[in-house]
Amino acid sequence: xxxxxxxxxxxxxxxxxxxxxxxxxxxxxxxxxxxxxxxxxxxxxxxxxxxxxxxxxxxxxxxxxxxxxxxxxxxxxxxxxxxxxxxxxxxxxxxxxxxxxxxxxxxxxxxxxxxxxxxxxxxxxxxxxxxxxxxxxxxxxxxxxxxxxxxxxxxxxxxxxxxxxxxxxxxxxxxxxxxxxxxxxxxxxxxxxxxxxxxxxxxxxxxxxxxxxxxxxxxxxxxxxxxxxxxxxxxxxxxxxxxxxxxxxxxxxxxxxxxxxxxxxxxxxxxxxxxxxxxxxxxxxxxxxxxxxxxxxxxxxxxxxxxxxxxxxxxxxxxxxxxxxxxxxxxxxxxxxxxxxxxxxxxxxxxxxxxxxxxxxxxxxxxxxxxxxxxxxxxxxxxxxxxxxxxxxxxxxxxxxxxxxxxxxxxxxxxxxxxxxxxxxxxxxxxxxxxxxxxxxxxxxxxxxxxxxxxxxxxxxxxxxxxxxxxxxxxxxxxxxxxxxxxxxxxxxxxxxxxxxxxxxxxxxxxxxxxxxxxxxxxxxxxxxxxxxxxxxxxxxxxxxxxxxxxxxxxxxxxxxxxxxxxxxxxxxxxxxxxxxxxxxxxxxxxxxxxxxxxxxxxxxxxxxxxxxxxxxxxxxxxxxxxxxxxxxxxxxxxxxxxxxxxxxxxxxxxxxxxxxxxx
Numbered sequence: 198x199x200x201x202x203x204x205x206x207x208x209x210x211x212x213x214x215x216x217x218x219x220x221x222x223x224x225x226x227x228x229x230x231x232x233x234x235x236x237x238x239x240x241x242x243x244x245x246x247x248x249x250x251x252x253x254x255x256x257x258x259x260x261x262x263x264x265x266x267x268x269x270x271x272x273x274x275x276x277x278x279x280x281x282x283x284x285x286x287x288x289x290x291x292x293x294x295x296x297x298x299x300x301x302x303x304x305x306x307x308x309x310x311x312x313x314x315x316x317x318x319x320x321x322x323x324x325x326x327x328x329x330x331x332x333x334x335x336x337x338x339x340x341x342x343x344x345x346x347x348x349x350x351x352x353x354x355x356x357x358x359x360x361x362x363x364x365x366x367x368x369x370x371x372x373x374x375x376x377x378x379x380x381x382x383x384x385x386x387x388x389x390x391x392x393x394x395x396x397x398x399x400x401x402x403x404x405x406x407x408x409x410x411x412x413x414x415x416x417x418x419x420x421x422x423x424x425x426x427x428x429x430x431x432x433x434x435x436x437x438x439x440x441x442x443x444x445x446x447x448x449x450x451x452x453x454x455x456x457x458x459x460x461x462x463x464x465x466x467x468x469x470x471x472x473x474x475x476x477x478x479x480x481x482x483x484x485x486x487x488x489x490x491x492x493x494x495x496x497x498x499x500x501x502x503x504x505x506x507x508x509x510x511x512x513x514x515x516x517x518x519x520x521x522x523x524x525x526x527x528x529x530x531x532x533x534x535x536x537x538x539x540x541x542x543x544x545x546x547x548x549x550x551x552x553x554x555x556x557x558x559x560x561x562x563x564x565x566x567x568x569x570x571x572x573x574x575x576x577x578x579x580x581x582x583x584x585x586x587x588x589x590x591x592x593x594x595x596x597x598x599x600x601x602x603x604x605x606x607x608x609x610x611x612x613x614x615x616x617x618x619x620x621x622x623x624x625x626x627x628x629x630x631x632x633x634x635x636x637x638x639x640x641x642x643x644x645x646x647x648x649x650x651x652x653x654x655x656x657x658x659x660x661x662x663x664x665x666x667x668x669x670x671x672x673x674x675x676x677x678x679x680x681x682x683x684x685x686x687x688x689x690x691x692x693x694x695x696x697x698x699x700x701x702x703x704x705x706x707x708x709x710x711x712x713x714x715x716x717x718x719x720x721x722x723x724x725x726x727x728x729x730x731x732x733x734x735x736x737x738x739x740x741x742x743x744x745x746x747x748x749x750x751x752x753x754x755x756x757x758x759x760x761x762x763x764x765x766x767x768x769x770x771x772x773x774x775x776x777x778x779x780x781x782x783x784x785x786x787x788x789x790x791x792x793x794x795x796x797x798x799x800x801x802x803x804x805x806x807x808x809x810x811x812x813x814x815x816x817x818x819x820x821x822x823x824x825x826x827x828x829x830x831x832x833x834x835x836x837x838x839x840x841x842x843x844x845x846x847x848x849x850x851x852x853x854x855x856x857x858x859x860x861x
Contacts, residue, residue, distance in 0.1 A: 223272070224384070225375070225440075226433065227265050228368055231285075234262065235360045249385060249433035269367050281363035374440045377402035385430075392421045395645075397778060405434060405443040413449050483603040484537045490600035496526070496536045503596045509703050513668030513765065521589040524573050536594075537603060544607045547590075551583040587611055628802035629795070633779070633788065634661070640778045648724035648748035653775060655717035656745060656768065659696075660797065663708040664804030664823050667765045667797040669698040671758075674722070675740030677710070696744075700824040708822060724748055725761065734761040772797040805834045 226247050233243035244258045266286055273282035375384065379401050382390045396419055398404050408415045408431060416427035435445050493499035500522055507515045528547055529539060539547075560572035578586065587608065594606040629637070637657060644650040659665070676697040694715050695707040725746040728734040734746070743762025756767035763771070773796065780792035805823055812818050820831040 223265065223268050223367060224373055225368075225437065227268075228364055230262075231265055231269065231364055232361060235357050235364070245429075249430055269364070272367050273363060276366070278363070278366055281359075281366055284359040285363045285367075287360075375401060375437050377405075377441050377443055389422065389426070392419050395420070397774075397781070401434075401441060402443055404430075405441065405445060408434070408449050409444075409446045412446075415449070481540070482537050483539075483605050483607070485601045485604050487601065489602040491597070491602050493600075493602055499536070499597055499600075499602050500526075500593070502600070503593050506596065511668060511699065511701050511703065512671075513666070514701060517585070518589045518592070521586040522593055524586070525590055525593075527573050536597070539607055541607045541610070544611045548583065548587060548611050551578045551586055552580065553577055584612065627795070628799050628806055633792070634803065636779045636783065636792075637775055640775050640782065643778075648721075648727075651717070651720050651724060652745070652748050653771060655714070655721040656771060657775070657800070658711075658714045658717050659745075660800040661804060661807075662711050662714050663696065663698075664801045664808070665696075665698055665708065666700065666801060666824075667768055669700055670745055670768055671762060671765070672696065672698060672744050673737075673740060673762075674742045674744060676744065677715070677718075678707070682709075698824075701826070704824060704826075706821065706824050718744065721746070728761070735759070769797050772800070802834075805831075809834055 226249060229247040230243050233247060234240050238246075240258045240262050244261065248261075270282045270286045273279070273285065377400065380399060381393055381401060381404060384401065385393075393399075393404065396407065398407055407418075411418055413431075414427075416422040416424060431445060431449060434441065434443075435450055438444060489499075491499050491502040493502055503522075504515070504519060507518060510518075525547065526536070528550060529535060529543075532543070534543065554574050554577055558572055558574050559576060560574070591606070591608045591612070594603065594608045597603040598606045641650060641653045641657065644653065659670075678695050678697060679692065680695055681692055693712075694710045696710055697705060697707055699705055722742065725734060725742065725748075728746075728748075729736045733749075737743075737760055741760070743758070743760055745763045745768060746761045747757045747763055747767070756770065757763055776792045776795045780789040783789040783792060801823070805819060808819050808822060809815070816828055816831050819834070820828050823831060825831045
């Protein structure tokens with residue numbers, strides 16, 4: 198097994214000189230490297246092409262080549278192939294010796310050329326990127342390096358065919374193939390592993406998941422990893438997909454031209470040109486014969502008019518409704534139908550489709566709509582989610598009928614996606630226990646001191662003490678309002694702060710803030726101000742400054758707005774990352790599984806249970822804090838506390854005292 202261990206360098210520096218170590222066996226990329234050298238490719242060029250992330254000068258590559266030769270020879274001698282061992286060591290030794298002689302002659306005839314690391318130390322390149330240092334190095338010493346004599350062909354030393362056959366024996370007897378559970382340290386340099394560990398990446402499967410989650414520019418989330426190294430790592434993972442049994446998403450691959458992706462739409466669903474209209478031509482249609490109040494001439498215009506009527510609803514609800522309608526359009530398109538030609542039978546089929554979609558509708562990896570591998574669904578909807586989607590579709594068709602665009606609503610009787618449940622119901626048991634909350638606190642405390650930890654702390658404290666929905670966290674500091682309240686403690690008024698949030702249906706509510714929560718938010722604000730001073734975030738007026746912001750740049754547009762405010766997707770990702778760390782630290786598999794299933798909404802359910810206990814079961818107060826439209830919805834939390842039910846039943850007197858039971 199070959200590996201590279203970097204000398205410690207300052208952040209942003211290329212690795213320069215490195216120490217090479219080995220354990221028993223060779224990696225598949227080592228054999229590719231050796232084959233390229235045998236076939237006449239310069240070792241430094243072969244290393245750049247085949248080794249996953251070795252960034253070093255020619256002397257490091259030469260040392261790496263010597264080690265690979267030694268291990269290959271040991272493997273061949275160990276299986277009784279002494280002739281093949283001599284062939285391998287002979288041809289690669291000539292390569293190494295030629296390279297060493299050329300380096301010596303160049304050193305005698307020219308000014309001594311420093312290594313890349315020495316050059317970086319010389320210019321004090323703390324603020325230079327890896328690419329910039331390489332360009333400066335090439336500009337100063339490129340002519341001297343280029344003037345070195347070319348390496349003589351390998352065929353002058355020994356038959357290349359004999360060596361390739363020998364390497365084939367090595368591959369069949371001694372090659373080590375990557376496995377998804379392999380630690381990254383077995384394959385990559387210590388410097389890279391240190392940076393990956395900072396992101397919680399310990400195994401190859403975790404690295405693949407991280408790349409697929411963040412896309413082609415995943416390296417922006419890992420300090421010290423530049424574009425070139427990220428590209429080579431991704432290409433190495435693609436080459437080893439058959440052994441890892443893990444796929445790199447097309448949007449993360451560098452070997453696919455983006456122009457080619459742009460020419461193709463989601464296979465099997467929609468043409469690249471977009472949504473074609475299937476207007477009826479004398480067949481069945483529910484379209485009204487006259488003018489309609491929506492002023493719509495086709496389905497697209499009708500849906501836009503419907504979306505305009507949703508302006509009174511929350512942005513989260515509008516997004517969900519639009520997604521449900523678009524999914525219906527895709528589904529109808531696949532059946533060569535339009536909204537106007539769907540029947541009651543189609544409506545029932547669509548309900549069944551939501552809980553059991555076909556494979557070509559699903560995408561296992563997170564993708565963006567503009568990516569080639571995007572699909573409309575990540576998996577089958579739960580009964581509750583499907584029922585909510587059908588409610589949105591029913592709302593759409595009700596509007597189309599009311600405005601005269603359609604004459605009937607085929608979805609009017611379709612309210613459930615399956616017979617497994619009775620429709621949407623709040624699952625209030627999906628909440629954190631006190632011990633789990635403490636584990637999340639410990640996860641945050643274990644984070645490196647800095648903006649990320651302070652934001653995580655502020656976010657957990659805010660959600661845990663207010664019960665806000667994730668879609669209600671897009672407010673600004675203008676929503677934090679100072680107030681004076683009478684707590685009936687000695688009859689004295691007390692100064693405090695509230696946060697104003699806009700909930701479902703555009704309803705506004707005021708939520709009290711604990712002083713410690715306000716302080717945590719203020720510390721997070723100070724970190725944002727530091728980014729503003731660096732020019733990484735736009736300067737905002739205090740009342741327009743996002744309450745929860747990004748803590749580093751760049752961040753994708755799906756995770757933050759133009760002002761740097763963290764989006765609902767960004768907040769979801771922060772909470773999921775904390776839960777994943779808690780799961781890794783958890784010894785109980787059942788609790789670990791709960792953490793991995795948890796989401797930001799669990800904090801809302803946790804708050805609801807906590808405030809009911811703190812208020813002595815005061816439903817009206819809890820209803821106002823949660824923003825429920827109905828008191829019966831809030832009452833579900835009382836019904837869901839199974840622990841209280843058990844305690845009540847176990848506290849009841851027994852009908853028979855066991856000690857006094859008839860022995861018969």
